[in-house]
Amino acid sequence: MIATKRKPITDLSGYCETLGRHAREAARILSTVSGAQKNGWLMHSASALENRVDEILEANEADIVSASDCGMAPSQMDRLRLTRDRIRTAAVGLQEVARLADPIGRILESNIRPNGLQVLKIGVPLGVIFFVYESRPNVTVDAAGLAVKSGNAIVLRGGSEALHSNAALHRILEESLAECGLPENCVQLVATPDREAVGKLLQMSEAIDLVIPRGGESLIRRVVAEARMPVLKHYQGNCHVYVDRSADLAMAERIVLNAKCQRPGVCNAAESLLVHQEIAQAFLPRMGEQLTQRKVELRGCEQTRRLVPQARPATDEDYFAEFLDLILAVKVVGNLEEAIDHINHYGSKHTDTIVTNDLSAARAFTAAVDSSAVLVNASTRFNDGYELGLGAEIGISTDKFHARGPCGVAELTTYKYVIMGNGQVRGE
Amino acid sequence: MIATKRKPITDLSGYCETLGRHAREAARILSTVSGAQKNGWLMHSASALENRVDEILEANEADIVSASDCGMAPSQMDRLRLTRDRIRTAAVGLQEVARLADPIGRILESNIRPNGLQVLKIGVPLGVIFFVYESRPNVTVDAAGLAVKSGNAIVLRGGSEALHSNAALHRILEESLAECGLPENCVQLVATPDREAVGKLLQMSEAIDLVIPRGGESLIRRVVAEARMPVLKHYQGNCHVYVDRSADLAMAERIVLNAKCQRPGVCNAAESLLVHQEIAQAFLPRMGEQLTQRKVELRGCEQTRRLVPQARPATDEDYFAEFLDLILAVKVVGNLEEAIDHINHYGSKHTDTIVTNDLSAARAFTAAVDSSAVLVNASTRFNDGYELGLGAEIGISTDKFHARGPCGVAELTTYKYVIMGNGQVRGE
Numbered sequence: 001m002i003a004t005k006r007k008p009i010t011d012l013s014g015y016c017e018t019l020g021r022h023a024r025e026a027a028r029i030l031s032t033v034s035g036a037q038k039n040g041w042l043m044h045s046a047s048a049l050e051n052r053v054d055e056i057l058e059a060n061e062a063d064i065v066s067a068s069d070c071g072m073a074p075s076q077m078d079r080l081r082l083t084r085d086r087i088r089t090a091a092v093g094l095q096e097v098a099r100l101a102d103p104i105g106r107i108l109e110s111n112i113r114p115n116g117l118q119v120l121k122i123g124v125p126l127g128v129i130f131f132v133y134e135s136r137p138n139v140t141v142d143a144a145g146l147a148v149k150s151g152n153a154i155v156l157r158g159g160s161e162a163l164h165s166n167a168a169l170h171r172i173l174e175e176s177l178a179e180c181g182l183p184e185n186c187v188q189l190v191a192t193p194d195r196e197a198v199g200k201l202l203q204m205s206e207a208i209d210l211v212i213p214r215g216g217e218s219l220i221r222r223v224v225a226e227a228r229m230p231v232l233k234h235y236q237g238n239c240h241v242y243v244d245r246s247a248d249l250a251m252a253e254r255i256v257l258n259a260k261c262q263r264p265g266v267c268n269a270a271e272s273l274l275v276h277q278e279i280a281q282a283f284l285p286r287m288g289e290q291l292t293q294r295k296v297e298l299r300g301c302e303q304t305r306r307l308v309p310q311a312r313p314a315t316d317e318d319y320f321a322e323f324l325d326l327i328l329a330v331k332v333v334g335n336l337e338e339a340i341d342h343i344n345h346y347g348s349k350h351t352d353t354i355v356t357n358d359l360s361a362a363r364a365f366t367a368a369v370d371s372s373a374v375l376v377n378a379s380t381r382f383n384d385g386y387e388l389g390l391g392a393e394i395g396i397s398t399d400k401f402h403a404r405g406p407c408g409v410a411e412l413t414t415y416k417y418v419i420m421g422n423g424q425v426r427g428e
Numbered sequence: 429m430i431a432t433k434r435k436p437i438t439d440l441s442g443y444c445e446t447l448g449r450h451a452r453e454a455a456r457i458l459s460t461v462s463g464a465q466k467n468g469w470l471m472h473s474a475s476a477l478e479n480r481v482d483e484i485l486e487a488n489e490a491d492i493v494s495a496s497d498c499g500m501a502p503s504q505m506d507r508l509r510l511t512r513d514r515i516r517t518a519a520v521g522l523q524e525v526a527r528l529a530d531p532i533g534r535i536l537e538s539n540i541r542p543n544g545l546q547v548l549k550i551g552v553p554l555g556v557i558f559f560v561y562e563s564r565p566n567v568t569v570d571a572a573g574l575a576v577k578s579g580n581a582i583v584l585r586g587g588s589e590a591l592h593s594n595a596a597l598h599r600i601l602e603e604s605l606a607e608c609g610l611p612e613n614c615v616q617l618v619a620t621p622d623r624e625a626v627g628k629l630l631q632m633s634e635a636i637d638l639v640i641p642r643g644g645e646s647l648i649r650r651v652v653a654e655a656r657m658p659v660l661k662h663y664q665g666n667c668h669v670y671v672d673r674s675a676d677l678a679m680a681e682r683i684v685l686n687a688k689c690q691r692p693g694v695c696n697a698a699e700s701l702l703v704h705q706e707i708a709q710a711f712l713p714r715m716g717e718q719l720t721q722r723k724v725e726l727r728g729c730e731q732t733r734r735l736v737p738q739a740r741p742a743t744d745e746d747y748f749a750e751f752l753d754l755i756l757a758v759k760v761v762g763n764l765e766e767a768i769d770h771i772n773h774y775g776s777k778h779t780d781t782i783v784t785n786d787l788s789a790a791r792a793f794t795a796a797v798d799s800s801a802v803l804v805n806a807s808t809r810f811n812d813g814y815e816l817g818l819g820a821e822i823g824i825s826t827d828k829f830h831a832r833g834p835c836g837v838a839e840l841t842t843y844k845y846v847i848m849g850n851g852q853v854r855g856e
Contacts, residue, residue: 028772032795105795111817117806119816124798126828209828230658230829251851258853344456366846367460367533370552378545378849387854388547388845389539400554400637400842401658402830414828417816418794421806423679425686426815 009192016200019155019188020207023128026185027153031125033182035102038148041180042098046091048172049141053087059168060137067161079136080161090141093392097145100391103410104151118420123413125151127209130201131394132157132223134215137165143212144173144187146394150412153186155201155208159215160193167191202226210412214395232407235398236322236348237267239380242339242365244356245276249283251377252355256287258379259353261294265324267396268351268383272319272329274339277303280332284308288330296326303332319346336361340368347371349398351383372398372405437620444628447583447616448635451556454613455581459553461610463530466576469608470526474519476600477569481515487596488565495589507564508589518569521820525573528819531838532579546848551841553579555637558629559822560585560651562643565593571640572601572615574822578840581614583629583636587643588621595619630654638840642823660835663826664750664776665695667808670767670793672784673704677711679805680783684715686807687781689722693752695824696779696811700747700757702767705731708760712736716758724754731760747774764789768796775799777826779811800826800833 009015030038049056060082067080109121129152131143140156147154158166170189177184190197202211205228212232213223220233241259243252259270275284280303288298288308298304299318300311311330318329319342333339343352353375354365362376373383383405385393390408397403403411437443458466477484488510495508537549557580559571568584575582586594598617605612618625630639633656640660641651648661669687671680687698703712708731716726716736726732727746728739739758746757747770761767771780781803782793790804801811811833813821818836825831831839 028798031798113815113817117810117815122794127798230827248851254851254853262854362848370456370459370555371844373845373847375847376849378847378852379854381854382545382847382849382852383845387541387545388847389541399658404842405845414832416799417801417811417833419801419803419806419810419816420790421804421810423676423682424806424810425682426690426807426809 009194012192012194012196013200015192016197016204017207019190020128020201020204022185023153023155023188024207026183027125027127027151029183030148030153030186031104031127031151033151035104037180037182038102038151039098041148041176041182042094042145044180045141045145045173045176046094046098048176049087049091049094049169052172053084056082056087056165056168056172057084059164062164063137063162072161076161080165082137082165086136086138090138093142094145097149097392097409100149100409102149103413108415115424116422117424120418120420121415122418123410124416126412126414128153128155128207129412130155130157130208130211132198132211132213132215132219134159134219137162137169139214140166140169140189141173142392143394144170146392146409146412148182148186150409152209152412153188155188155190157190157198157201163193198223199226203228205229212394230402232395232397232403232411233399234267234396237269237350237396237398238272238320238322238346238348239268239270239351240272240274240343240347240353241270241380242274242333242343242352242354243276243279243283244336244339244354244358244361245278246358246361247276247279247283247355248357249279252283253287253290255353255355255377255379257290257294259381260291260296260328261326262379262381264326266381267322268380269324270328270380271321271323272331272346274331274333274342275304276336276339277332277334280304280307284330284332291328294326296328298328298330300330301332304330322348336364340365343369343371349400350396351375351380353378353380372396437622440620440622440624441628443620444625444632445635447618448556448629448632450613451581451583451616452635454611455553455555455579457611458576458581458614459532459555459579461579463532465608465610466530466579467526469576469604469610470522470573472608473569473573473601473604474522474526476604477515477519477522477597480600481512484510484515484593484596484600485512487592490592491565491590500589504589508593510565510593514564514566518566521570522573525577525820525837528577528837530577531841536843543852544850545852548846548848549843550846551838552844554840554842556581556583556635557840558583558585558636558639560626560639560641560643560647562587562647565590565597567642568594568597568617569601570820571822572598574820574837574840576610576614578837580637580840581616583616583618585618585626585629591621626651627654631656633657640822658830660823660825660831660839661827662695662824665697665778665824665826666699666748666750666774666776667696667779668700668702668771668775668781669698669808670702670761670771670780670782671704671707671711672764672767672782672786672789673706674786674789675704675707675711675783676785677707680711681715681718683781683783683805683807685718685722687809688719688724688756689754690807690809692754694809695750696808697752698756698808699749699751700759700774702759702761702770703732704764704767705760705762708732708735712758712760719756722754724756726756726758728758729760732758750776764792768793771797771799777828778824779803779808781806781808800824
């Protein structure tokens with residue numbers, strides 16, 4: 001059953017077509033399964049992961065050995081490594097997804113027409129999701145859980161470095177499906193490291209309703225370029241903190257430190273700080289000192305550098321950059337409008353926050369900044385499915401179409417109109 | 429100001445880029461304009477269309493003369509022709525759009541987090557819409573009205589046969605924008621019949637957020653193949669009426685006649701009739717006779733042809749077909765499941781209805797049929813924005829992503845999270 005033990009695939013096109021057909025058939029069945037049955041599978045899988053932790057660790061060890069032989073960097077090696085704790089966290093994640101409200105069959109809107117027709121807008125699954133990822137192997141579990149909870153079949157394609165780990169995790173999820181009376185093909189793993197398989201699957205718009213790439217920008221750009229179906233994607237997170245004239249400066253300090261330093265390598269960490277010129281002198285020297293103490297490298301405009309001498313000069317590229325590191329671009333702006341224009345020009349439509357006590361500034365900022373999340377007096381780090389109350393997320397969309405920002409189970413659904421009548425026909 | 433009087437475009441790429449940049453700038457301004465100002469423009473434009481009807485008719489006459497010279501078919505000529513009545517209908521349409529609720533700034537969902545963060549999901553415009561259409565010139569007015577109401581800038585590209593008509597209508601809408609203090613570039617018309625312009629615009633994913641093609645299938649397939657941004661599209665409407673074992677047969681008759689005959693050339697007209705075998709004998713002979721009286725050509729399975737001798741044999745292609753004409757494919761099915769499977773296999777995920785008095789059959793049908801609208805005891809003809817209470821529509825989507833079924837002003841919007849705090853930072 002392990003992917004790598006399967007006999008080699010000689011007909012890649014045929015293999016991909018079969019995969020797609022199986023996914024479509026499974027999705028058809030899964031779309032009308034009860035919430036109890038889906039939750040039963042989630043809980044069963046969580047137990048199975050914990051009960052079979054040795055089997056998973058053994059498979060992971062094989063990946064670690066090959067990665068080590070290939071000279072993989074230690075930070076990447078750490079991402080690849082599964083531990084008892086990490087497996088338990090993945091299992092707990094499935095239990096949490098089981099406790100989320102079922103997004104399928106919800107009445108999203110309704111209205112009654114003058115002719116008596118009852119119009120219901122009902123949440124339904126998208127169908128088949130193709131998930132292409134380079135991330136940690138535990139993402140295999142998270143993605144499968146979210147897909148099945150939202151009634152979708154999923155085709156998983158992990159990184160070749162995690163081949164054994166993903167196969168072991170997939171085997172447990174697949175066996176749990178069968179044990180819970182659900183089609184095994186609800187969760188399929190592409191059983192070949194051949195990169196051409198991804199290209200073939202990306203052409204199959206009849207079989208696959210949505211592709212979600214998760215990984216580096218080059219992976220995402222490749223998927224966008226080749227996909228013949230919609231792509232739910234995340235490019236960059238160039239997030240801003242704007243400290244307005246009326247800001248509580250102590251609050252602004254806490255927010256900047258949290259947004260920049262709490263976890264600098266993630267997409268909702270701040271990369272740029274904008275400061276209103278009228279408070280720059282009161283705010284920037286102390287702020288700069290605190291950031292420098294926390295080993296943040298500052299890159300500033302001329303005005304910034306007069307107040308924060310340790311800052312290096314910022315280039316235009318710095319204002320566009322997603323550093324994902326302890327680096328912060330800083331700029332003094334003349335007013336709120338300049339801050340908004342800067343964010344809409346240099347930003348990535350991800351997450352931006354204003355620190356202000358001025359109601360009209362807050363209103364103008366939240367209305368005009370064109371980002372998936374716009375905050376007032378809070379850290380950018382809150383743009384996250386859990387933190388916003390959506391439950392677990394499969395990613396954060398920087399697109400505007402279909403879903404924007406964190407994508408949880410509801411964002412993996414669409415809707416249909418169900419219209420109840422008693423014989424209505426249409427007049428001229 | 430008439431497109432055809434502008435000097436010829438020598439640099440097509442530069443022209444398209446300018447168009448895109450102007451649209452983006454206009455969209456930025458339009459996104460925060462009040463509902464009153466948008467409605468003011470809609471009402472002003474409606475009056476201007478009625479006041480300047482002679483100017484519009486004169487431009488239309490020029491298109492009619494060229495079309496006649498080219499030997500255009502009378503039915504197409506009729507679609508191209510504007511009349512005082514048709515212009516008045518377009519003006520009334522704008523007034524109706526003005527009366528719709530503003531979709532921008534609505535709070536779609538909200539929740540308060542344990543840390544006190546107030547999370548609001550707010551309706552916002554998509555940005556810039558590129559609308560490519562072959563339809564009647566009055567669609568120019570409808571599309572512009574829906575786009576501006578939903579806060580989006582629109583780039584219009586009509587058919588070359590309606591060049592003068594579209595330019596005249598666009599001129600009035602554009603001048604009204606200026607008179608109402610809104611950017612003229614909220615509504616732009618591609619001022620060249622050069623088909624290459626469409627190709628260039630379809631590449632401009634930075635400038636254009638969404639493309640909506642409206643016309644024949646070849647236009648739509650070309651747009652889908654070339655577009656580098658999301659496409660909201662409508663392929664086929666192969667709609668079914670399924671008459672269940674428990675149906676009220678008189679009701680079933682009325683629904684079939686309405687769905688097939690009331691307006692056979694539109695996408696939500698029925699193309700196939702499925703009949704449960706247990707009532708086929710009681711239902712089909714009389715139904716067949718009535719359809720034949722209304723000049724509907726019947727194409728049936730063997731069982732159908734035993735009961736309706738005038739029916740010709742149906743081929744597999746007939747069950748896949750969108751006839752858009754007085755032709756109906758008929759099939760006797762063994763049970764509900766066979767009807768559902770037939771619809772999901774041969775249908776186009778558009779609109780399907782069951783006639784039944786059996787609650788569990790109604791539930792099973794609405795849950796399992798994977799179409800944008802699934803009806804119980806009502807005509808397929810109701811899948812329409814006005815009839816479902818959405819107001820005017822820019823089209824009916826046969827996709828699942830973002831919007832499904834009729835697309836009104838709400839479907840031309842997306843959302844952002846606005847998160848109100850009082851200094852919250854994120855812990856580990």
